Amino acid sequence: MNFEPLLSKLFSRGVTSFDHDFPDFFGYRYATEMGPEKVIEVIREAGLRGRGGAGFPTAVKWDYCRKASGSPKYLVCNADESEPGTFKDVQIMMYDPHALFEGIGIAAYAIGARQAYIYVRGEFDLPARIMELRIPKAHISMQQVQIFIHRGAGAYICGEETALLDSIEGRRGEPRLKPPYPAECGLWGKPTVINNVETLTSVSKIFRFGLDNWKAKGTPKLYCISGDIINSRVFEAPLGIKLRDIVYNYGGGPLPGRKVQAVFPGGSSTAPLRDDELDIPMDFKMPDGKPGIIGSAGTIVVDDSRCMVDVARNIMRFYAHESCGKCTPCRDGNALVHDALNDILEGRDAGYAMEYIERMIPRIFTDCFCPLAKGAMNALGAIFTKWRADFESHVFGSGCGRKRIG
Numbered sequence: 001m002n003f004e005p006l007l008s009k010l011f012s013r014g015v016t017s018f019d020h021d022f023p024d025f026f027g028y029r030y031a032t033e034m035g036p037e038k039v040i041e042v043i044r045e046a047g048l049r050g051r052g053g054a055g056f057p058t059a060v061k062w063d064y065c066r067k068a069s070g071s072p073k074y075l076v077c078n079a080d081e082s083e084p085g086t087f088k089d090v091q092i093m094m095y096d097p098h099a100l101f102e103g104i105g106i107a108a109y110a111i112g113a114r115q116a117y118i119y120v121r122g123e124f125d126l127p128a129r130i131m132e133l134r135i136p137k138a139h140i141s142m143q144q145v146q147i148f149i150h151r152g153a154g155a156y157i158c159g160e161e162t163a164l165l166d167s168i169e170g171r172r173g174e175p176r177l178k179p180p181y182p183a184e185c186g187l188w189g190k191p192t193v194i195n196n197v198e199t200l201t202s203v204s205k206i207f208r209f210g211l212d213n214w215k216a217k218g219t220p221k222l223y224c225i226s227g228d229i230i231n232s233r234v235f236e237a238p239l240g241i242k243l244r245d246i247v248y249n250y251g252g253g254p255l256p257g258r259k260v261q262a263v264f265p266g267g268s269s270t271a272p273l274r275d276d277e278l279d280i281p282m283d284f285k286m287p288d289g290k291p292g293i294i295g296s297a298g299t300i301v302v303d304d305s306r307c308m309v310d311v312a313r314n315i316m317r318f319y320a321h322e323s324c325g326k327c328t329p330c331r332d333g334n335a336l337v338h339d340a341l342n343d344i345l346e347g348r349d350a351g352y353a354m355e356y357i358e359r360m361i362p363r364i365f366t367d368c369f370c371p372l373a374k375g376a377m378n379a380l381g382a383i384f385t386k387w388r389a390d391f392e393s394h395v396f397g398s399g400c401g402r403k404r405i406g
Helices: 004-021 026-034 036-046 058-067 089-095 097-111 125-141 161-168 197-209 211-216 243-250 308-322 333-346 350-367 371-386 388-396
Strands: 073-079 113-120 146-151 192-196 220-227 233-238 260-264 298-303
Touching (some): 036 097, 036 211, 058 192, 073 197, 089 097, 089 125, 097 125, 113 161, 161 192, 192 197, 197 211, 197 220, 220 243, 233 243, 243 260, 243 298, 260 308, 260 371, 308 333, 308 388, 350 371, 371 388
Parallel strands (some): 073 113, 073 192, 220 298
16 A cells, blocks of 8 residues: 555644654753653653553663663553554654653663664554654654664564563564563563653653643653544643543533433553543542542543443453453453353343352452452442442343443
8 A cells, every 4th residue: 555645644744743843852861861760860850650551650761671670671662552542652653753752762871771663553554654754854853762663563462571572583573471570571681671762751841841830730641542432532731630621621512402321530450430420530540549530541532322331241242352361360360251141132141140240350350460350340340339220221121222232
């Protein structure tokens, strides 16, 4: 396929103008003049946390890798973005590639890496092409680091950082046992920092526009909203914005004649909330110190026209399909739970299926190897508890009568 006409159109809409904004990678030059330790200190003062979902302090990761024994060191950009409901990183890759490259250059300088890899999701062919065309300019401006594009094959599990490393090394993508963590023993057994696209782009913003500007904006964060909502979009807002504001102000609320039934705050692997639970901050920690709900910041809205048992089945279909197969609770458990949800919806031994799901949720969550199945059980457990009436209507009645996804 000839991409050139489409690429030209994209560049005329934004990428070329961004070239003008970043003619000399000013943020990178500024960072390299202050020294690696000071760069890390600026990131620490900025309070930057990983934007991929875990929310780990970026400066801590960089500092640990910089001080770790072993060389060479590597920087890896996680551009897999495979969490359903999340589509912010792909926008950066298509329209702000130089901001990403500059963030990569600054991070590589801070940890002492000379090589960086951008691991791009297999389906992101156009973003990968755009970045491949723009990398030569980055190499001219940032000669201390060489950036490579590595295309994945579309496996959800490769969004997990250690499975991603296996994939780059040419092996089947499966999560590794931790510790050791990648900052100590990562790509090819060497100290490696793995940050996602938005995190590294935020690094560029901090050094290009200044720490005071960053703080004045309330540590800005990109959010996505989609589903049964008037305005599906990506937007920037301060960290800690209320989930209700995302749904009703930025998303425009539910479709005409409908009500919000459920909201997945941070992608399909986060526990959905009812409409009366939305007055909470989208942050990495709650005010009481408990883990936050932000996840990947990919908010998905489900309105009251949908059967929540079917929503659960659709989620479990995805996670059963995307299991890497390494551990039994995920490989077999997700598939069996999906089959049980099918039985409930089709009226086959539904009473037993409901009891089976109730038993399996805590077992899978506790015994699985990596966060994939934990995320699936996170979502399923909340649906099973909060919308139990939907399950009972299928088991003990004639069904809820609401529409199904498929």
